Amino acid sequence: MMEPEEIARLKALMEWEGQRTAPPEGFPVLPDMPAGRYTSPEYFALEQQHVFRKSWLFAGHLDEIPEPGCYMRWHNAGDPIVIVHGMDGTVRAFHNTCRHRGAPVVTEDRGKSSRLMCGYHNWTYKTDGSLVGVPERRDFPADFDMSCRGLLPVRCELFGKIIYVNFDMEAMPLLDWLGPLAREWEEFAFDRIKLAARHSFDLQCNWKVAMEANMEVYHVPFIHPNTVAPLVDSSRNLNTIYPNGHARMLAPPPRTTDREHVRAIDSPPGWRQIETVGELGRTCTQSYTLFPNWVSPLSNYFVPPLVFWPTSLGTTRLELVTMALDWGDAPAPDLWTVPDASQPNGRQMSPIILEDTQFGEAIQQSMQGSAFRSVPLSYQEARIYSFHQSLDRMIGPENVPEHLRVEPVIGADWVWPNDPRASQMAREQGGEAAANREAAE
Ligand code: FES
Ligand SMILES: [Fe+2]
Known part of the structure; x- marks a missing residue:
């Protein structure tokens, strides 16, 4: 004021x-x-x-992803990303790029789901980006570490209900x-x-x-x-x-x-x-x-x-x-x-x-x-x-x-x-x- x-x-x-x-x-x-x-x-x-x-960068309004599980695609500034209202209530952004062979994890502009699943081979991510499902797991090496293959994050912070993103992980807070x-x-x-x-x-x-x-x-x-x-x-x-x-x-x-x-x-x-x-x-x-x-x-x-x-x-x-x-x-x-x-x-x-x-x-x-x-x-x-x-x-x-x-x-x-x-x-x-x-x- x-x-x-x-x-x-x-x-x-x-x-x-x-x-x-x-x-x-x-x-x-x-x-x-x-x-x-x-x-x-x-x-x-x-x-x-x-x-x-x-x-x-301005990415959107919380009304576009109002509830836990809601997500939206966003590609106004280069890399395609997905902004997710997490099941835990936190809004996060990720590169919309599957950590397997690069397919988009989300293919609709908007949607709602408690898991994000890549359509190519069904690798499955939680709304916090962590990788939790890999079909035919036995065909990957025994020590294949899923914990380091979550969706890559993009900085995402809110001012009120407005969502901003930043590709620089070292950027100052919003x-x-x-x-x-x-x-x-x-x-x-x-x-x-x-x-x-x-x-x-x-x-x-x-x-x-x-x-x-x-x-x-x-x-x-x-x-x-x-x-x-x-x-x-x-x-x-x-x-x-x-x-x-x-x-x-x-x-x-x-x-x-x-x-x-x-x-x-x-x-x-x-x-x-x-x-x-x-x-x-x-x-x-x-x-x-x-x-x-x-x-x-x-x-x-x-x-x-x-x-x-x-x-x-x-x-x-x-x-x-x-x-x-x-x-x-x-x-x-x-x-x-x-x-x-x-x-x-x-x-x-x-x-x-x-x-x-x-x-x-x-x-x-x-x-x-x-x-x-x-x-x-x-x-x-x-x-x-x-x-x-x-x-x-x-x-x-x-x-x-x-x-x-x-x-x-x-x-x-x-x-x-x-x-x-x-x-x-x-x-x-x-x-x-x-x-x-x-x-x-
Ligand atoms: S590219 Fe996503 S599961 Fe294979
Ligand atoms: Fe003007």
Whole structure:
């Protein structure tokens, strides 16, 4: 939960952002980012190897495997895995690869069973991954050790009801990875929200092209004049960069917006509010980037992450998820998709998502052409730059060829809890107060 002083400080900073006439004092000049970060197979391979193998990744919601014995397949990040709600109540993840000759142990997307049995020769595993059954055991050597041939684990931890996985057995615990986000997210009831909708769509662009449309508000007045712009005053947007590559935007609605209009867009009548959400979540638009590939606005109605999965250098699978409190008999809320019988999955992306994704394919084609040299970013787009710094940090800057590297110019002094803007604001306001006192005397 946010303390009142913190809310007051963030509100003051949003006003200050609206009034500044230049980037904050001391904010680094962001060097152009190399074009090849979006087009080079070499950089793509580095992302796959280091970023998607070492980060905590959104895998699903506990509602998808609600009871002991329930399991689900998952293959959004390379190796096929299976996530299992164990008979002992613990949720675990394993490579879906039989330890005999590599057949998939689970072949349906979802299922329920107290044992997992490979269909090829019926090797059988408990829900904790241990191998407990091998037919024709007599034909294997007498000292064949079943205890070291259990399913190979993948790290799996929950934040509330949300399931995250990590292929790196040495990775820091999920809570450490989230850092300050874990506390800031308490009010959004991750432990009570239910899964309302989860659909995916294929996009014809690099995953970062698609994701970065959700990492700045610079585009809002131009791309979203009638949808997002009435809700977000982009001039008063406040970005915060957190450790481990995460970030947040926070912006109030424009002063001209009448609340009725806002309510009509973002508060569907009759849906249950998350009553613990504080003032900023109720009155502002905020959106968190969870490194590497989750972006979610959080409000008093929804936790609706957009998750970007690279499927190749130039293609992305976009998952559109809505989580909310119990909706009773009303239709399940779905913030990001609408019914469309002409689509293979019966859904189409909502107008806002169509606006955000409309240029992706053409951008990718043009990026692959010779006219695309480098990317200059403004202060308002600094979350994108910092995201790229974090990609290189995960990869190991020494592993990134020099012509593809970004210079780590955003230092720790601009990363939470540090914020030089607060002291600049205090100095300016101190100066103003002194000037007012002088004028009054
Ligand atoms: S491959 Fe699974 S039992 Fe043979
Ligand atoms: Fe957008």
